[in-house]
Amino acid sequence: MKRNFHFLIILISIVLVAQCNLHTNKQAEAVCTKEGQVNPNGDSELALLMRQMTKHAEATKKALQAGEELPAYPSEVDAIDTAEPTNPDKHNPGFYSGTKFYLAALKALYASRKEDRAKHYEMVLNTCSSCHSVVCPGPLKKIGRLRMQDN
Numbered sequence: 643m644k645r646n647f648h649f650l651i652i653l654i655s656i657v658l659v660a661q662c663n664l665h666t667n668k669q670a671e672a673v674c675t676k677e678g679q680v681n682p683n684g685d686s687e688l689a690l691l692m693r694q695m696t697k698h699a700e701a702t703k704k705a706l707q708a709g710e711e712l713p714a715y716p717s718e719v720d721a722i723d724t725a726e727p728t729n730p731d732k733h734n735p736g737f738y739s740g741t742k743f744y745l746a747a748l749k750a751l752y753a754s755r756k757e758d759r760a761k762h763y764e765m766v767l768n769t770c771s772s773c774h775s776v777v778c779p780g781p782l783k784k785i786g787r788l789r790m791q792d793n
C-alpha cells in the first residue's frame with residue numbers, strides 16, 4: 643500500500659512537470675525567441691536585468707581569463723524575482739526555482755577561492771541555460787558564447 647502511494651506521488655509529479663513544460667514552451671514563442679529583439683511593448687524590467695546579467699557574465703569571463711579579481715557583485719540581480727517580465731506567465735513556480743539556483747550559484751562563485759572560480763562560473767552558466775532551455779531557448783547561443791572554452 644505504502645509503495646503504491648509513493649508510486650502515485652511520483653506519477654503525479656511527472657505529469658505536473660510535463661504540463662508545466664508544455665505550458666512554458668508555448669509561451670516561449672511569444673517572447674525571448676529572437677536574440678536582441680526589442681519587445682513591442684518596450685523592454686521589460688526582467689529583459690533589462692537579463693542584459694545586465696549577460697554583461698556581468700562577460701566581465702566575469704574576461705576577468706577570469708586575465709587572472710584578475712571578479713567584477714563587483716551585481717546586487718541588482720537579488721531582486722530578480724520581482725522584476726516585471728514581458729509575459730507575466732513567465733513567473734510560474736518553475737521560474738522561481740530557476741532564479742534560486744542562479745542566485746545560489748552566483749553567491750557560491752563570489753564565496754569561492756580564486757582557483758575554483760572558473761568552475762563556479764561555469765555552474766552559473768549552467769543555471770542560465772537550464773532555465774532558458776525550458777522557458778525560452780532564444781538566448782542559449784549567447785549563453786554558450788559566455789563559456790570559458792569559447793573564445
Ligand code: HEC
Pocket residue numbers: 673674678679686687688689690692693695696699726727728729732736737738739740741744766767769770771773774777778781784785
Ligand atoms: C529562472 C530563469 C532564468 C534564468 C536563470 C536566466 N534567465 Fe535569461 N531570461 C529569462 C526570461 C523569462 C527572459 C525573458 C525576459 C522578458 O522578456 O521579460 C530572459 C531573457 C534573457 C535574454 C534576452 C534579454 C532581451 O534583451 O530581451 C538574455 C540575453 C538572457 N535572458 C540571458 C541570460 C543569462 C546570460 C543568464 C545567466 C547569467 C540568464 N539569462 C539566466 C529567464 C531566465
